[in-house]
Amino acid sequence: MKAAPAAAESEAPAFFAPLVDDYLRYLRDEKRYSAHTVAAAERDLRQFGRYCGLARVAAPEQIDVHRVRDFLGAQRRAGREPASLHRYLSSLRGWFRFLVREQRLSANPATQVRAPKLQRKLPAVIDAETLSATLDRDTTGDAAAILARALVELFYSTGMRLAELHALDVVALDARQQELTVTGKGRKQRIVLLGGKARAALDAWLACRAAQAGIGEPALFVSSRGSRLSRAAIARILRDWARRNGLGVHLHPHRLRHSFATHMLENSGDLRAVQEMLGHAHLSTTQIYTHLDWKHLAKVYDDAHPRARRRRDP
Structure with a gap:
């Protein structure tokens, strides 16, 4: 048949x-x-x-x-x-x-279905000292390099998502402003903080943007044609910046977000504060960043626990 x-x-x-x-x-x-x-x-x-x-x-x-x-x-x-x-x-x-x-079904048939066990992969992060040293070493002054450095600094300083940074308009950034209002998932707004070096990198970019942006273009980050940078272009700029500066890793927006969250948590231990900065609706989402490396955990333990402090030689 x-x-x-x-x-x-x-x-x-x-x-x-x-x-x-x-x-x-x-x-x-x-x-x-x-x-x-x-x-x-x-x-x-x-x-x-x-x-x-x-x-x-x-x-x-x-x-x-x-x-x-x-x-x-x-x-x-x-x-x-x-x-x-x-x-x-x-x-x-x-x-x-x-x-x-809407009363088109009497019951939800998916509530009794269990999802397969999901192995959560630990986020890939960049060593903080390596990234900082690379940024400090990158002092080239052409417009493309200034744009790349501003993007890296802003991602790492704020932990923003790619979509959030892509949507930023220049009016969101006032002179000497140390914070930004971003619109995240579900169109929920939150405040992100700018570090001093991120602010300086943005100021350098704003000076270049003035000569590059098209008339009436609202975007903070624009291409050489004067229009808003696409998400793909932002990702490509990060990748090229890492390769040009010998960073040795594949750099992408989410990796910088992971690095921001991990480094913040390692140094503060404040999970709820990191949750707020990342714009996570649920604390369980933020908990994936609690994977501190063993050396860091051992140091915290040695420094904090009264019965774990190593005896110093007289």
Whole structure:
């Protein structure tokens, strides 16, 4: 017997698209999620829709816990990583929760589904002394080098995300200002602090920007064409700066954010303060940065515990 065309079988059921569209509008308009987050949810749900088409699901009520488990199993067999399976399950839980709220489902079929065990990778960080020495050594004065140094200093001084820095406008930075208001995930605003060297690097860049920015361009960081730097261009500038200065690591915005958080936590021990500076909604997200190196832990232990202090020779 000849099989039906895969493309036809993989189309989502007729009921599916309107329910997904309503949910995406809810994420955009009520939850005010970023375009990136909404697009990721849409991709995950469309994938589930194709699965429902293959499974001959004809109505929302036919989606039960077994369907959700079978979908995740199919994705795992297709080679999806545990992190991707976690994301699929999170997207489905949010969608079903919305449908229950809108009385289009009687219960959330994903609440009883356990996500696969996820091994949390420790963030890669840069040695603080190495990064500081490299920044202090980089004294070249052309506009491109000044821009690169300002980007590195700002990422490392504030722990900002790439999207947050990319969205900065020049009006956000007043003369001698030692703080910035940034808009993070969920359009939540927070204050980030500028170190003295970051402020100096930004001042140097502002002098260059005045001659480079297009008329009416609001962006703080602009390209040689005078328009806002793209996220890809920012990432490329960091990578090239690290290679040019012999840093010896692949430098990217999230690595600088990891380094900021780790170095702050190592030197302060204040997890909640670091949570606020990073803009994390939950403390559990910040706790991944508690991976202090063993030498640092041993030093803290020796210095702090009254029964651990090593006896000094007379």
